[in-house]
Amino acid sequence: MNKRQLQKQKTREHILKIAKQEFVEKGFLNTTTNQIALQAGIAHGTLFLHFKNKDNLIVEILDKELELMSSGIQDLVGRSADLEQMLILYLNLLEEDEKLFSVLARELPFYPEELRRKIMFRDSLIRSHFHNVIESGIGAGKYRKLDPSTAVTFLFGTINYYLSLRSIFVENGSVIAKFRSKIISTFKALLICEKEK
Amino acid sequence: MNKRQLQKQKTREHILKIAKQEFVEKGFLNTTTNQIALQAGIAHGTLFLHFKNKDNLIVEILDKELELMSSGIQDLVGRSADLEQMLILYLNLLEEDEKLFSVLARELPFYPEELRRKIMFRDSLIRSHFHNVIESGIGAGKYRKLDPSTAVTFLFGTINYYLSLRSIFVENGSVIAKFRSKIISTFKALLICEKEK
């Protein structure tokens, strides 16, 4: 690869890095291509030399991120079919990139169709893992007889809620960290009837 | 009141009516002042004769709506301290204006500070009613020993999730109607350990 191609690739990666930073901080909708160019120290036009448009830039960044998330989940499911372990690991993955997932939770309904579908598809894969484990757990008499779909929606809905209103729940730091044990114990309470004294 | 004042008031109310229609249909963020004026059959400038700016218009519409909601809830709590009754009535109120509440669930994080605070304040009043009933229910041994705050967040988070992704859950009709019995039964399952055979 010659000097030119090398420089081109370097610039491209630099844009991706800076764009992700800006997106995570201000959200996708409130980040302008101008800001990105400014922060990256390149001309505004250069951005469109590397990415057809703003949407494509977003898609590429999120695709990469969601891929990471998906493979993390895949690993997780491969390693263990224990629901609590799965939930803990899922929350870990969210916490690692919490700011990004917070932006996603808030802005998802406003993204272009294609991107929204991609994100929701990934999400549905993860949900289905939980769904399956719960369903078979109910079949095995391990969990109470309740509707697994609704149970999953309770879990994901609640997590989504915490994420999307993150700035209200915590000033700095992590919502997931703050509420993880409550989320886990309450979700367990939904699935299992412990004997209480 | 003379002819002029009467006409003025009529125009003002007409704007409010049309604006609400547009807002409910397309969301506050995606409705332009131009669209409203066009639909209302008035000049664009007229809108700003009656409302200082777009935000004020939104605030006025929502204030009225939230007032209705709040008094509905107040009634509800006055009439009954039974959690299931409260939940049913709450879901009724949401279902009545579901499109509006769906917009609210999606767009809340993007509203101007002042409006966001107002909405969240109303919301917190409603939540606290549920919180209190759950807390005293736990004290009375009626419900399981779990964290009432988290339980309430599970409920409101889930409802919020259904509302904000409404268009995915139903094509036409009501998400609340579709999932109300599942929401109620799953939430009851969280609070109460039924004996199962």
Added chain:
DNA sequence: AGATTTAATGAGCAATCAGTCACCGAGTTT
């Protein structure tokens, strides 16, 4: 009836953005 007030008008302003294009100059090829 003439003077005054004011609701309504709509052309136009200013700001914001995504995206374009003619041009430049360093790097590559001949």
Added chain:
DNA sequence: AAACTCGGTGACTGATTGCTCATTAAATCT
């Protein structure tokens, strides 16, 4: 070293939008 290639530039464009203001005409007042 001359010709050519191409990554990078940044001024510019066009679309969108919230909002203003000089002007109009109908209602009200004197």
